[in-house]
Amino acid sequence: MKQQPTTFPDLNEVLRKLATSAQAILGSKLLGLYLQGSFATGDADVHSDVDFLAVIAQELTDEEHAALQKMHQRIFALPIPWAQHLEGSYFPLAMWQRYEPEQDRSFYIDNGSQELVPHDHDNTWVVRWTVREQSIPLLGPPASHLIDPIPPDALHQEVLKTMKDWGAEIISGSYSINSRWAQPFAALSYGRMLHTLATGQIHSKLAAVQWAEDQLEARWVELLKRAWAERPFPSQKVYQTADPAEVAETIAFIHFANQQEIKI
Numbered sequence: 001m002k003q004q005p006t007t008f009p010d011l012n013e014v015l016r017k018l019a020t021s022a023q024a025i026l027g028s029k030l031l032g033l034y035l036q037g038s039f040a041t042g043d044a045d046v047h048s049d050v051d052f053l054a055v056i057a058q059e060l061t062d063e064e065h066a067a068l069q070k071m072h073q074r075i076f077a078l079p080i081p082w083a084q085h086l087e088g089s090y091f092p093l094a095m096w097q098r099y100e101p102e103q104d105r106s107f108y109i110d111n112g113s114q115e116l117v118p119h120d121h122d123n124t125w126v127v128r129w130t131v132r133e134q135s136i137p138l139l140g141p142p143a144s145h146l147i148d149p150i151p152p153d154a155l156h157q158e159v160l161k162t163m164k165d166w167g168a169e170i171i172s173g174s175y176s177i178n179s180r181w182a183q184p185f186a187a188l189s190y191g192r193m194l195h196t197l198a199t200g201q202i203h204s205k206l207a208a209v210q211w212a213e214d215q216l217e218a219r220w221v222e223l224l225k226r227a228w229a230e231r232p233f234p235s236q237k238v239y240q241t242a243d244p245a246e247v248a249e250t251i252a253f254i255h256f257a258n259q260q261e262i263k264i
Contacts, residue, residue, distance in 0.1 A: 001015065015050075043205055170186060186254070
């Protein structure tokens, strides 16, 4: 494993255990293990999830799944806070290459969970682009050696669809942003998606805030700056009610964002 993949020594120890344990279980079937998400895009801090992705040669067997399940439970039990915030998937290479998220489910472990379950969470063009272009290899070659270039139009269309579909859920109330975690998360996510539409690339939420300062009107820039300031201690803010005015402003921003696809 790369000796110091992050600036946090205790996290590097957790990642070392993940890499060595997964390799012991999967052997040559493990083609690559990559740190992605905010650690790859550059805005990670002590409040970040630890997003990883393992590319594997074939589907997991029942025995391999059981062994990885026990491994993740052992890691979760470590007396290191990072160990409870691993989030990632074990993706067969063929699944990455064919892109059929409606039917494909890789084994996935969520942040704060100890269960490795089938899920489509990482089966997106956004994750593929981030892993291929920005991930930090923990084991194996650079991800660009395993994953083909991502079609720009596919990435663009997926982001547009996410903006429309998620926005409809938020506006209808089926996805609530009435917590001090969800409201800034939604605002920053829409700022980031606008940034992707404008650039064809995926960068950090902070980079999107900085981009917005030059591209969006002051009303939205101030919303994004306040949302960024709300990021610390997310596990506490999940249970705290958001300011109704901030929720209303975020919904207004979502309406604005979903009207920009022709202009950007």
